[in-house]
Amino acid sequence: AQSVTQLGSHVSVSEGALVLLRCNYSSSVPPYLFWYVQYPNQGLQLLLKYTSAATLVKGINGFEAEFKKSETSFHLTKPSAHMSDAAEYFCAVSGQAAGNKLTFGGGTRVLVKP
């Protein structure tokens, strides 16, 4: 069994400020972890993934996430927010066996203030 909790359904940041989106997971097996971004009226786009090769993962658009097993967390950060980062972000977990299904968190909507 697996689940994902994203703390905060809405986050507001100023342009140029740090973006921090929190994700905690539970999984009975070693996980793969993902962050997806959804821009208005679009599908989900993969930002980055943790696949056990490295605990600090870099993704597209300047985002990165750190896997912390002891805290069962996979928080997403970006040092300096840009207006184009306004979107909804989803954390997801999967078991490492082939074909394991993804389980998504409820999403965090990011608003960027000028």
Place this chain on the structure above:
Amino acid sequence: DAGITQSPRHKVTETGTPVTLRCHQTENHRYMYWYRQDPGHGLRLIHYSYGVKDTDKGEVSDGYSVSRSKTEDFLLTLESATSSQTSVYFCAIRTSGDYNEQFFGPGTRLTVL
């Protein structure tokens, strides 16, 4: 872009009518998925397929059926639509890589009146 299209992109229908949504992929991936997206719930898996004529239920499968007669097409059917099925529906494929990552289509917005 993983070559995924969904049709229709928007649909308004009435309670009790049947509705079929289509997902088409161009890259012959084995695994295909149907999700629904609702505020506060993220994406929830409805059904998935692991090959032609091989399908299984997800966590919110009640009221939905699927079919996959060709590798490239995965159909989602609402036999008798209800207002609770108003949602945005996404199709996804899993590539042949090792990490279970999925790639999503553009979505279908369904409104049941």
